[in-house]
Amino acid sequence: MVSTLADVAEAAGVHPGTASKALNPESRHLVAAETVKRVLEIATKMNYQPNSLARGLRTKRSYTVGFMVPDLINPLFPPIVRGVEAVLGPAGLSALIVNTDNDPKREMQLFDTLVNRRCDGFILATAFRNDPVVKEIVKRKIPAVLVNRLTETQLLPAVVGDEAIEVREAIDHLVKLGHRRIAHVAGPQNLSTGYIRLRAFKEVINAVGLAEADCPTVVSTGYNESAGMDAIAKLLARPGPRPTAILAANDQLAIGVIDGLKAAGLDCPRDISVIGFNDIPMMDRVHPTLTTFALPKHQMGVEAAEILRAWIEGDAAPEPKIVYLRCPLVIRESTGPAPTN
């Protein structure tokens, strides 16, 4: 049923070692063209498929990469996965995808199981700003690339959105619409995406000359709708005039914010404009449709996988450079002119 290299070699009348060389593109040149042809023919005729476990045992490679994501149900990640697989597949690599649910303990456990499987490398969409798994990977010198999230000190190559610029563009957009009281619903501060956007927000608010007191920030407990609702409730409970625009740290928070506004009898965008981040699927269909930054998710996966592939196939570790991807602002219904009263 399943033919082995030895079967092929025997049928071709050569030694298994020779057959191996003939079959392997890199070593093919060591074998007579004639012999290569014969072996190749017989191999295809016998439908020979190398046993990748045997090969991996010998070569100390598994032709497998571990891909850790927080949660595949978050629509941000599947497009990244597709981008990664578009590169990995043709390179003969398969991804082992695991979901960490942003739980550091679970993350470390899953990392261990992936290490047992001798993954040739890792792609991490799960990095905390201070991430034990990343440190462990670096210590063990395993090839790995970060996507979407950075660590505080840049230990590994990474591909992320250009968040500082996005925050700037978001605030410019709102200011142009007449907004002067802009609040920020920040993401968790142990994630770079939460931290960097908050920092950029404060900087830009100062840079464009808005009053800090008019531009409050609140840190949410997670990147989900209910955290967004909680955050907007807090914001609305503050004394003084309420903000006329909210920059949420991602789309799920933005949706939660809009829910919260509705619950408080406010309308988006009439009373308060809302901006999100990432442009996950369906944001053009929710009500109101959401103004947000279109993270090039597929490309992000492609570029990260490309860096990893080169690292695995080459020998030298690359510089831990950060690739910043530009994300166009997609203006939809959720942002409008500041209320005039």
Add this chain to the structure above:
Amino acid sequence: MVSTLADVAEAAGVHPGTASKALNPESRHLVAAETVKRVLEIATKMNYQPNSLARGLRTKRSYTVGFMVPDLINPLFPPIVRGVEAVLGPAGLSALIVNTDNDPKREMQLFDTLVNRRCDGFILATAFRNDPVVKEIVKRKIPAVLVNRLTETQLLPAVVGDEAIEVREAIDHLVKLGHRRIAHVAGPQNLSTGYIRLRAFKEVINAVGLAEADCPTVVSTGYNESAGMDAIAKLLARPGPRPTAILAANDQLAIGVIDGLKAAGLDCPRDISVIGFNDIPMMDRVHPTLTTFALPKHQMGVEAAEILRAWIEGDAAPEPKIVYLRCPLVIRESTGPAPTN
């Protein structure tokens, strides 16, 4: 750095074979309790992790299952994946997920690569009613389970929604709202989900005594929004009174239908009610929110994985039974009373 079984055995002063038996729960009873304890202690102290490639080469297992999905970006699938992994992980199995894009050629290629990796079994969310990969799997006697889609002749165990009942409930719901002209936007007929729902639709229309002429059907080219738009355009172009309700074969088609209605100057639900299938994420947030059937996606994954796990760990192939999962109708804004004029 990475310690092997031989290292552990040496440190424990026993033979590798003995260490193997001590470490393996099934063979542990062959070793003196004393020795087991010592080996275990040393193994944990040395942070020993068995090389699964070596083990797999020996045992002819990869502790890996191939999971073929049409497209992870379709929000129907990630929750199923999570359900599958919830069972597989604790059983020491990892899933290799591939996206086929409903392309039979790609499907067969990817299947080949997964076979090379010596997957212990397969979960297929990709089955066509007549599916060469399924036939190949059966021929090779590889453990495998279908999810969400069936093949025409039931060759493998499967876990699916109870579609016939759902169609019945959908039409009951619409009839109760006063609808008498109900159309069906069917899915592709080479998929069980398209075929079964269409057949059930026709049967139920007759059973409840609606006029066939008033209840037209149109088969769409794919399970996506633009196919839904095309389908509704065709339906509206027909002569005679237009339907007052549409049963779409899934949520994406339903959304496309609603888009098409909008484009034609019609309002959902005022002029035409729409029902979808599956209740993918965000259907409670699109406009109008969609009435649909809540497929228990996570549970579907769990049950399929459970069947597969038992098959892989046991020895006998199970009966190719179908597990039908009940899907509650979630009534939202997209269905309302039939227009009275």
Add this chain to the structure above:
DNA sequence: CTGAAAGCGCTAACAT
């Protein structure tokens, strides 16, 4: 250019 031989790390039959 091809053959021979060793060995990756593990398990399982067999021997002690």
Add this chain to the structure above:
DNA sequence: ATGTTAGCGCTTTCAG
């Protein structure tokens, strides 16, 4: 109860 041995299927030195 433990040790011995062989071998899963492949790649890769090293000889010839």
